[in-house]
Amino acid sequence: MPVAQLVDSPAVRRLIASAAVLSLYASVSAQMTQPPPLPVVPPVKAKHAMVVSIQHDATDAGLEILQKGGNAVDAAVAVGFALAVVYPQAGNIGGGGFMLIRLNGEKGKAVETHFLDYRERAPQAATADMYLDKQGNVVPGLSTSGYKAIGVPGTVAGLVYAQSHYGKLSLAEDLAPAIRLAANGYELSEEEARALGSKNLTKFPESARVFQRGGDLYKEGQIFAQPDLAKTLTRIAVDPKDFYTGQIAQGIVKTVQKGGGLITMADLADYKVKDRAPLVGHYKGYEIITSPPPSSGGIVLLESLNILSGYDLPKLGADRSEAQTHLIVEAFRRAYMDRADYLGDPDYTDLPLKQMGDPAYAAAWRKGIDPVKPSPSDTLKRPEGFLPPPPVGFTRKEPMETTQYSVVDKQGNAVSTTYTLNGTFGCGATAEGLGFLLNNEMDDFASKPGTMNMFHLIQGPANAIAPGHRPLSSMTPTIVTKDGKLSLVLGSPGGSTIITTVANDLLSIVDNGLNVQQAADAPRFHHQYLPDEIQVEKRFDLKVVEELRAAGYKVSRSNEADEKSPGVWGDSELIMVDPKTGQLLAGHDQRKSFGKAAGY
Secondary structure, X not given: OOHHHHHOOHHHHHHHHHHHHHHHHHHHHOOOOOOOOXXXXXXXXXXXXXXXXXXXXXXXXXXXXXXXXXOHHHHHHHHHHHHHHHOOOOOOOOOEEEEEEEEOOHHHOOOEEEEEEEOOEOOOOOOOOOOEOOOOOEOOOOOOOOHHHOOEOOHHHHHHHHHHHHOOOOHHHHHHHHHHHHHHOEEOOHHHHHHOOOHHHHOOHHHHHHHHHHHOOOOOOOEEXXXXXXXXXXXXHHOOOHHHHOHHHHHHHHHHHHOOOOOOHHHHHOOOOEEEOOEEEEEOOEEEEEOOXXXXXXXXXXXXXXHHOOOOHHHHOOOOOHHHHXXXXXXXXXXXXXXXXXXXXXXXXXXXXXXHOOHHHHHHHHHOOOOOOOOOHHHOOXXXXXXXXXXXXXXXXXXXXXXXXXXXXXXXXXXXXXXXXXXXXXXXXXXXXXXXXXXXXXXXXXXXXXXXXXXXXXXXXXXXXXXXXXXXXXXXXXXXXXXXXXEEEEOOOOHHHHHHHHHHHHHHHHOOOOOHHHHHHOOOEXXXXXXXXXXXXXXXXXXXXXXXXXXXXXXXXXXXXXXXXXXXXXXXXXXXXXXXXXXXXXEEOOOXXXXXXXXX
């Protein structure tokens, strides 16, 4: 190899950059503190069935249903309703979400996959400019706090649809654990008690009454019972239509309209669950079954994986090494650019999913990736000849609470569910006398195309507010198979970081050989095109942070200025099938101390 070519080779360029970093590292690292790594624990193992969620009582609710003869869908319904009781930050009946189901074809039936979209909808009175002032500027907080931020909730319809179409037990049986937890209460951990002190709840009298005892805040070890919610859940168990056309619906509308919100009885009565076909892609011998729009997560995940399929990541370095992180970030950057321009509600917008998922398009993107240097987002040019011109009429400007659970049953049926109130405790308001919080999902629309939402995501015209539309989401429940057999169930909360968390979990397991617990606990990194920076958790290796900065990246460490903050995001609740033994292996994300995996 000629000397000039040798000097300009990726390996030598990276070596030169690393040498500069090493001389810098000692002084810089002394100015930053890095939390200790999470404890090393093995995956939870089970022979027949497994449930993993962010809250231990909810996990137990799902396991109870499985042991009673319910299938994975029954267990997922039980966990969903239970989380509405024991994890009010995001577990809900006043929000919405997605459920990805893979039925394993028992008793000679064909394998089925279903993506249940029970995302919130915009009320019929919603308008494109409802969050703008007279000058056309976004009014801060109007789409995130209070009654005007509420979309028509879909969770109850979604869970009931899942149970009635794909479950084995009755709705009342699946709801029984949640009703018991609400009526009898559950013991609060220190972290859970502290969360109930949220100022987002304090400013709404009904929320302060239900969750904060009017100012007598709950403490660790105390029992938190919710009699109003127990009555509401009992009504749903008897007649789920009550939530959309009966007394519960009347209570929702009264609360929302009293506070100046838009939801009507007609909005609730008109709500419908969408049973959509999942997106399917391939990555290094695995089949990736994932989320279609109105989730942006699935197609952004598949586009990122398509770009990365042209690299041998382990040859470049270990998991979370600078070399691997660089290429993964460049894939994220390009896929999120397409997200910003093209994605919205598929019922009202023609979306170029086939083109975005085309391996040839990924290969064209890959040609523009420098092996060692970042591609600044403002210099990116989309490969020509694949996608139509992006919608016009907006200018990009430079410038998270959801929950995930996974279930596998003894027949090999699998469910990955991600659902949400959007922000932590949603809009902060509780439906009066009904005991449940309401969402602030309207913020996931583009309040003004070209401006950022609460997760700093740029929103395009395809995601503008319109009556009956469903807002674009990052939720990415995903199921992975190999040779027709179940391999992996995954997903995460985290707003705009959801997609990258799912991608990193998958890459850590498939490419780098981490087990599910190691993948769940690995420090996270994220890039979303704009703002043009890599975000990393505080536990991310400081040496790698400095190597990335030396390569030319701006790197932001999560909550670095706050020494008390752990600087984390997301929540990976993973289940993997051991390909040799068929044993189920689960990883519960240790960032949340009160969750667990359990099986039998």
